[in-house]
Amino acid sequence: MNDFRIPLGSWVESFVDFITDTFGFIFDFVRAGFDGAYEGVEFLLGAPPFWAIMLVLGVLALGIRGWKFAVGTVVGLLVILGVDQWDNAMDTLALVLVASVLAIVISVPLGILAAKSTLASNIIRPVLDFMQTMPAFVYLIPALILFRIGVVPGIVATIIFAMAPGVRLTELGIRSVDQEVVEAGQAFGASPWRILRQIQLPLATPSIMAGINQVIMLSLSMVVISGLVGAGGLGAQVIASLNRIDIALGFEAGLAVVILAIFLDRITASLGSSDSGGLFGSIRRVLRSRRGTDAAASVADTNLAPHPARV
Amino acid sequence: MTESPETIAVKADNLYKAFGRRPHEIVKKLKAGKSRAEISSLGVAAVIDASFEVKKGEIFVVMGLSGSGKSTLIRMLNGLWDTTSGTVTVGGTDITRVSARELRDVRRKNISMVFQHFALLPHRTVIDNVAYGLEIQGMGRTERLAKAQIIIDLVGLAGWADNLPSELSGGMQQRVGLGRALAADTDVLLMDEAFSALDPLIRREMQEQLIELQAALGKTIIFITHDLNEAMFLGDRIAVMRDGRIVQIGTPEEILTDPANDYVAQFVQDVDRARVLTAASVMEPVRSVITKTAGPRAALRTMRDLQTSVTFVLNRDRSFAGIVRDRDVLKLVKAGETDLGGIIRDDAKAVLPETALVDLVEPSVESELPIAVVDEKNRLLGVIPRVTLLAAIGNVTSNTGPLPVVLPPATISISQITEILGETADDTQIDTEGVHA
Numbered sequence: 001m002n003d004f005r006i007p008l009g010s011w012v013e014s015f016v017d018f019i020t021d022t023f024g025f026i027f028d029f030v031r032a033g034f035d036g037a038y039e040g041v042e043f044l045l046g047a048p049p050f051w052a053i054m055l056v057l058g059v060l061a062l063g064i065r066g067w068k069f070a071v072g073t074v075v076g077l078l079v080i081l082g083v084d085q086w087d088n089a090m091d092t093l094a095l096v097l098v099a100s101v102l103a104i105v106i107s108v109p110l111g112i113l114a115a116k117s118t119l120a121s122n123i124i125r126p127v128l129d130f131m132q133t134m135p136a137f138v139y140l141i142p143a144l145i146l147f148r149i150g151v152v153p154g155i156v157a158t159i160i161f162a163m164a165p166g167v168r169l170t171e172l173g174i175r176s177v178d179q180e181v182v183e184a185g186q187a188f189g190a191s192p193w194r195i196l197r198q199i200q201l202p203l204a205t206p207s208i209m210a211g212i213n214q215v216i217m218l219s220l221s222m223v224v225i226s227g228l229v230g231a232g233g234l235g236a237q238v239i240a241s242l243n244r245i246d247i248a249l250g251f252e253a254g255l256a257v258v259i260l261a262i263f264l265d266r267i268t269a270s271l272g273s274s275d276s277g278g279l280f281g282s283i284r285r286v287l288r289s290r291r292g293t294d295a296a297a298s299v300a301d302t303n304l305a306p307h308p309a310r311v
Numbered sequence: 312m313t314e315s316p317e318t319i320a321v322k323a324d325n326l327y328k329a330f331g332r333r334p335h336e337i338v339k340k341l342k343a344g345k346s347r348a349e350i351s352s353l354g355v356a357a358v359i360d361a362s363f364e365v366k367k368g369e370i371f372v373v374m375g376l377s378g379s380g381k382s383t384l385i386r387m388l389n390g391l392w393d394t395t396s397g398t399v400t401v402g403g404t405d406i407t408r409v410s411a412r413e414l415r416d417v418r419r420k421n422i423s424m425v426f427q428h429f430a431l432l433p434h435r436t437v438i439d440n441v442a443y444g445l446e447i448q449g450m451g452r453t454e455r456l457a458k459a460q461i462i463i464d465l466v467g468l469a470g471w472a473d474n475l476p477s478e479l480s481g482g483m484q485q486r487v488g489l490g491r492a493l494a495a496d497t498d499v500l501l502m503d504e505a506f507s508a509l510d511p512l513i514r515r516e517m518q519e520q521l522i523e524l525q526a527a528l529g530k531t532i533i534f535i536t537h538d539l540n541e542a543m544f545l546g547d548r549i550a551v552m553r554d555g556r557i558v559q560i561g562t563p564e565e566i567l568t569d570p571a572n573d574y575v576a577q578f579v580q581d582v583d584r585a586r587v588l589t590a591a592s593v594m595e596p597v598r599s600v601i602t603k604t605a606g607p608r609a610a611l612r613t614m615r616d617l618q619t620s621v622t623f624v625l626n627r628d629r630s631f632a633g634i635v636r637d638r639d640v641l642k643l644v645k646a647g648e649t650d651l652g653g654i655i656r657d658d659a660k661a662v663l664p665e666t667a668l669v670d671l672v673e674p675s676v677e678s679e680l681p682i683a684v685v686d687e688k689n690r691l692l693g694v695i696p697r698v699t700l701l702a703a704i705g706n707v708t709s710n711t712g713p714l715p716v717v718l719p720p721a722t723i724s725i726s727q728i729t730e731i732l733g734e735t736a737d738d739t740q741i742d743t744e745g746v747h748a
Contacts, residue, residue, distance in 0.1 A: 183391055184430035188444045188495060189419035202434045 016142050027146045034152045042094040050086055063280040064270045076259040083252040091233035092223055099158035100219045104212055107163040111170025132164040136225050144229050154226025161222045165214035173207025174200045213268040220261050320499050320531035321365040326397035328358040328383050334395045347554055357383040359555040370532045374542040375552030381535045385503050389422045390414045419448050423492040427504040429484045431476040438472040440487050444495030462494040482513035502534045518544055543587045551575050563587045585704050591664035593703040594684045594693030597623055603632055603651055607643040610635055615728040624655050630689040633657045637723050644731060661685045668704055675700050
């Protein structure tokens with residue numbers, strides 16, 4: 001019995017070697033692209049003084065959720081600044097943004113495909129299961145080999161780990177759109193593309209936004225792990241504190257991650273619901289009702305004998 | 312069923328729809344004469360051998376209980392679901408054989424639909440919902456909004472154009488659904504249980520409005536319902552479905568008076584017959600009738616022979632003049648007068664043939680006389696005595712025996728009449744002249 005051994009691990013290793021040798025140039029290209037994107041975003045977040053970033057994020061919080069959340073955001077950011085993790089936090093934020101945007105760009109179309117085709121859904125689902133349950137550290141190894149040490153293997157591993165809920169919730173959202181409304185689109189002669197754009201995607205938005213929210217949260221949890229491969233930021237601080245058994249540093253870096261997580265979660269959760277209490281929503285509602293009364297007035301003008309509204 | 316193609320809006324020929332692993336095999340077995348139960352191991356036969364033609368400008372109602380296949384049937388008429396076998400012709404195009412693009416074209420131009428649960432786009436305002444069909448047809452924004460506004464006023468939603476559907480009541484939401492279908496300006500409207508989700512008062516109002524709109528716009532409407540009273544109220548013709556098959560197609564009156572089988576008969580027994588049956592369908596031939604020129608002696612003789620105290624009188628052009636009573640005629644005969652004109656009364660109520668029985672109850676209560684049924688030119692078509700009316704409303708078969716009393720009974724004895732006729736007889740040939748059997 002001891003002789004029986006499936007050399008699955010070495011097969012995968014040979015496969016990864018083969019890929020590295022054969023498609024190395026592709027990975028170099030991807031590496032350059034991801035690296036560039038990360039550097040760009042990091043520059044945007046890191047170059048301006050802290051108060052400018054704080055102001056922008058505070059206004060964003062005010063617009064999307066309201067003044068309470070804006071105050072909370074500013075206080076949270078001040079705490080990060082106060083524990084001297086500002087630069088690391090901005091690095092991590094940049095990493096999360098790049099990784100989640102890429103994960104969303106990949107996962108939402110995949111979710112649409114899975115919703116449209118049962119075959120695609122049957123293929124995609126087990127792959128997602130695999131990606132989600134495989135221990136996250138395992139991705140780091142091939143990512144490390146393919147993209148070498150630095151921020152890119154972190155981004156790639158994060159994308160793979162985080163995209164699953166984006167695909168799943170997009171598929172679920174589109175599949176659970178009221179069939180009769182989709183039939184209405186078909187019955188009036190709308191093309192499948194138009195039905196997707198005008199009916200399925202708008203009606204699936206809450207579900208898709210919940211998926212995007214999950215993608216961002218998973219990205220954030222993964223960027224810490226990707227500190228292991230030299231991605232820097234708060235992840236590197238957490239790893240360093242672990243190596244040195246430095247409770248003080250560990251707590252400060254960890255708290256900074258929590259503050260970022262709460263900020264990102266609340267912001268994306270609000271984007272999903274249509275009537276948020278934020279300033280942007282109120283402005284939109286005011287504009288809409290004003291347009292409504294204008295239109296009603298013009299109707300009354302053109303209609304000399306308006307019919308009474310009947311119930 | 313031999314209409315020329317120009318007058319047919321929608322035509323279905325031997326439609327089958329089966330669900331299961333091998334739908335074509337199911338259809339093959341059904342065609343070979345197997346029943347729905349026998350193929351149940353293979354799958355479900357939702358629609359079996361449905362054929363019908365819907366004329367332009369007609370309201371065609373498909374009625375059946377849930378599971379009878381009516382919703383499947385209507386979805387095959389605009390190609391939302393494929394047919395397993397058979398053809399559907401809409402506006403001259405066989406939509407079972409066209410490409411997806413051509414099918415979309417047919418839907419844009421020829422056939423639109425109203426849904427049971429309204430199926431409005433919740434994120435769009437009322438006016439944008441109404442304009443949806445026009446938007447798909449490629450009409451510009453200003454033009455389609457102007458057109459949608461006209462439709463919104465037409466369906467009674469003026470002032471609600473900029474509200475979201477969620478801000479409207481169920482009845483109003485379905486007005487939006489109806490408006491959306493009307494705005495698309497197709498000849499054919501499919502309505503899938505369109506009023507079933509509304510409460511009864513609103514439903515009645517919508518039904519009446521639909522009939523008004525149909526009369527004004529001349530659309531062909533195919534209406535699906537499980538409510539027989541709704542079917543009877545709306546339908547020019549009704550197809551009754553059971554277990555995937557159409558068991559009878561006919562006018563509401565035909566379905567009511569001549570059900571094709573026990574199922575239909577059982578189904579229609581609860582219908583409010585007084586609202587469906589019309590004067591024309593229950594009236595009886597007039598026996599006691601004379602022309603005005605026949606004179607009093609002929610009138611008296613007719614009444615004697617039929618044992619009545621009243622006879623109907625027609626003018627020379629056969630239009631309905633009124634009635635005469637035996638006592639008046641007797642006086643006339645005794646006095647030797649020959650002109651009936653002076654004693655004709657107009658207390659018999661005359662109605663048009665399409666009057667519903669429910670509207671005959673009151674006149675029937677007010678007068679013992681039978682109600683006269685006349686056409687637009689006032690020609691007497693038949694009469695409805697009180698007994699006939701009661702028998703029709705109560706669904707008592709009136710052909711098993713002679714009805715005892717059709718006209719008010721004679722008030723003067725036969726012998727007396729004969730005596731008087733004999734006394735006053737100067738010539739004998741006039742008597743038979745004005746009598747109509």
